[in-house]
Amino acid sequence: MSACLFCQIAAGERPATIVQRSADVVAFRDIHPQAPTHILIIPTKHIVSVAELAVEDEKLMGRLLTVAKEIAQQENLGQGYRLVINTGSQAGQSVFHLHVHLLGGRAMHWPPG
Ligand code: AMP
Numbered sequence: 001m002s003a004c005l006f007c008q009i010a011a012g013e014r015p016a017t018i019v020q021r022s023a024d025v026v027a028f029r030d031i032h033p034q035a036p037t038h039i040l041i042i043p044t045k046h047i048v049s050v051a052e053l054a055v056e057d058e059k060l061m062g063r064l065l066t067v068a069k070e071i072a073q074q075e076n077l078g079q080g081y082r083l084v085i086n087t088g089s090q091a092g093q094s095v096f097h098l099h100v101h102l103l104g105g106r107a108m109h110w111p112p113g
Helices: 005-010 055-074
Strands: 018-021 025-029 037-043 081-084 100-104
Touching (some): 005 025, 005 037, 018 055, 037 055, 055 081, 055 100
Antiparallel strands (some): 018 025, 025 037, 037 100, 081 100
């Protein structure tokens, strides 16, 4: 079994509330939601963070955003939503497998903390 928490979720080795699954992308509900809708969208490929992206990952990153848009529609987030990719510990990244946070269902503030 992989040592990476999100690789384990992607492989079905650890429970999660899966929202959408395909060969290259998995989306599941965040265990500590920060908004009424809080979903994590991850590549099944283990990529540590945006800082580790390779040119070959460009299409995959586009897929993450397209899946985020589809899920936002399913979750009725037509009034708006926020996509966040924390990159590195100072930015608040705590799980080192690249993930997009999809947050919605409440008013958001700017700048973020
Ligand atoms: P980040 O701090 O940007 O790395 O985000 C990691 C996110 O993963 C946090 O919002 C956590 O609440 C979430 N998280 C950690 N463990 C799990 C888990 N087992 N299932 C779902 N979400 C998780």
